[in-house]
Amino acid sequence: MSTAPARGCLSIVGMGPGDPELLTLKAARILRESPVAAWFARHDRTGHAREIAGDLLSADVIALRFAYPFTVEIPVSDPRYPARMAEFYDRCAEDIAAHLDAGRNVALLCEGDPFLFGSAMYVFDRLHGRFRCDIVPGITGMAGCWSQAQVPMVHGDDVLCVIPATLDEDSLCGWLERANAAVIMKLGRNMAKVRDALRRTGRDGRAVYVERATQAQQRCMPLADAGERAPYFSIILVPGRTGVR
Amino acid sequence: MSTAPARGCLSIVGMGPGDPELLTLKAARILRESPVAAWFARHDRTGHAREIAGDLLSADVIALRFAYPFTVEIPVSDPRYPARMAEFYDRCAEDIAAHLDAGRNVALLCEGDPFLFGSAMYVFDRLHGRFRCDIVPGITGMAGCWSQAQVPMVHGDDVLCVIPATLDEDSLCGWLERANAAVIMKLGRNMAKVRDALRRTGRDGRAVYVERATQAQQRCMPLADAGERAPYFSIILVPGRTGVR
Numbered sequence: 001m002s003t004a005p006a007r008g009c010l011s012i013v014g015m016g017p018g019d020p021e022l023l024t025l026k027a028a029r030i031l032r033e034s035p036v037a038a039w040f041a042r043h044d045r046t047g048h049a050r051e052i053a054g055d056l057l058s059a060d061v062i063a064l065r066f067a068y069p070f071t072v073e074i075p076v077s078d079p080r081y082p083a084r085m086a087e088f089y090d091r092c093a094e095d096i097a098a099h100l101d102a103g104r105n106v107a108l109l110c111e112g113d114p115f116l117f118g119s120a121m122y123v124f125d126r127l128h129g130r131f132r133c134d135i136v137p138g139i140t141g142m143a144g145c146w147s148q149a150q151v152p153m154v155h156g157d158d159v160l161c162v163i164p165a166t167l168d169e170d171s172l173c174g175w176l177e178r179a180n181a182a183v184i185m186k187l188g189r190n191m192a193k194v195r196d197a198l199r200r201t202g203r204d205g206r207a208v209y210v211e212r213a214t215q216a217q218q219r220c221m222p223l224a225d226a227g228e229r230a231p232y233f234s235i236i237l238v239p240g241r242t243g244v245r
Numbered sequence: 246m247s248t249a250p251a252r253g254c255l256s257i258v259g260m261g262p263g264d265p266e267l268l269t270l271k272a273a274r275i276l277r278e279s280p281v282a283a284w285f286a287r288h289d290r291t292g293h294a295r296e297i298a299g300d301l302l303s304a305d306v307i308a309l310r311f312a313y314p315f316t317v318e319i320p321v322s323d324p325r326y327p328a329r330m331a332e333f334y335d336r337c338a339e340d341i342a343a344h345l346d347a348g349r350n351v352a353l354l355c356e357g358d359p360f361l362f363g364s365a366m367y368v369f370d371r372l373h374g375r376f377r378c379d380i381v382p383g384i385t386g387m388a389g390c391w392s393q394a395q396v397p398m399v400h401g402d403d404v405l406c407v408i409p410a411t412l413d414e415d416s417l418c419g420w421l422e423r424a425n426a427a428v429i430m431k432l433g434r435n436m437a438k439v440r441d442a443l444r445r446t447g448r449d450g451r452a453v454y455v456e457r458a459t460q461a462q463q464r465c466m467p468l469a470d471a472g473e474r475a476p477y478f479s480i481i482l483v484p485g486r487t488g489v490r
Contacts, residue, residue: 014388016269024384025273026266076401113388116405121397128395135392139269143259143358143382150373150380152366156321159420160361160407167402175404178423 005103010096010131012114012124013107014138015052019214022139023052030136031056034107036099038064038092040119042071049109062099066092093126100131113138117185142183144213145235149220151208154181158240165190172197181240188232198223208237250348255341255376257359257369258352259383260297264459267384268297275381276301279352281344283309283337285364287316294354307344311337338371345376358383362430387428389458390480394465396453399426403485410435417442426485433477443468453482
């Protein structure tokens with residue numbers, strides 16, 4: 001009589017902002033132990049999460065590289081966008097499920113922290129009812145930025161707002177008027193709009209621009225000195241109240 | 246002719262939410278290498294940051310344990326509060342400066358992430374003009390909570406608000422009405438007020454209560470099942486929009 005193998009565990013592993021030394025001890029252990037490693041990548045790239053993992057993955061690891069069907073070619077507002085992304089995540093989830101069903105543990109590698117704007121959430125949503133999951137938190141991109149920029153962000157009863165730059169300009173202004181401290185993410189093509197919103201709300205003076213924090217190509221400067229173009233994963237920091245120390 | 250020793254570097258090290266395996270590789274390396282380790286503690290406790298460090302610190306490390314002069318005995322609104330805390334941080338900074346001046350590197354250990362509501366910010370403010378500083382980001386308490394609770398927090402253009410429970414009830418309601426996702430920190434004595442604010446804004450249904458995340462005594466449940474009392478460092482999570490995946 002044969003016995004079905006015990007099902008594998010899905011570890012969703014936060015990989016941090018880029019410096020491999022900012023992996024947690026737990027993340028490093030899971031990467032070394034996992035027989036299967038999965039990650040997302042732009043179709044023409046290796047994938048940032050895979051690069052951070054470096055040679056922590058064993059030489060005979062089973063690699064599942066999930067190439068996004070598109071990145072900016074189809075706008076989010078186009079009905080084909082959610083439909084095709086849902087299909088893509090369905091397929092990723094099934095590829096991972098096959099290994100878990102065969103009793104193999106899988107590590108799904110995610111830039112930053114998995115549950116803060118991470119694609120891994122879509123896989124988690126599809127699989128957590130069927131398989132054991134372990135979520136390994138990661139150093140967030142924003143913490144990478146404020147550490148490198150040496151900008152203390154919030155103290156006392158400051159409220160911190162984490163705001164995607166994809167919002168329209170009036171919404172951005174609404175948040176920037178109220179927030180004590182703000183982190184503006186997903187800059188990319190939204191740089192000019194964000195700059196206008198910061199100016200309109202008088203929050204541009206202390207704003208700091210950071211790109212590729214903790215990586216070799218890191219750049220970090222007052223917003224006034226930053227250019228008009230920014231990579232998608234760059235961030236603007238607006239620190240909270242000062243002078244109350 | 247004698248030469249002054251090179252000045253030491255102050256590493257401000259994020260220690261994460263409690264599980265020692267959630268230290269970063271960089272934090273672990275710095276703890277092992279530092280001749281001097283400093284941390285804050287309640288007067289009658291060892292200090293959480295010191296406990297997380299465990300035996301990563303070398304046996305002959307010079308230990309600077311900074312015991313807070315008070316915790317909740319003097320209210321923040323009392324003028325003696327900022328005055329006596331400022332004196333305390335002045336003394337901590339000078340104790341650290343003496344070692345840096347003597348050429349010894351110092352690791353200042355901080356729960357969570359140093360620049361997100363951390364006492365280390367007050368030491369940084371006093372010393373960063375005089376000494377080289379390296380800020381090592383840590384896994385935040387909130388990421389520890391949402392990972393353990395397995396609650397994906399934000400996706401797409403959700404705005405996340407990190408809100409101290411010390412605000413008055415109307416301010417809490419104002420934030421909870423607008424936020425797509427919210428993390429409410431510093432619960433402690435503010436639990437009843439926060440519960441009322443969540444109810445008034447209709448945000449109580451999906452709220453999750455987490456205490457001592459990633460530690461042995463961790464508790465995690467729907468807010469409705471949580472008691473009336475909470476430790477200061479417990480957190481309530483209100484996840485962002487769902488059903489758009």
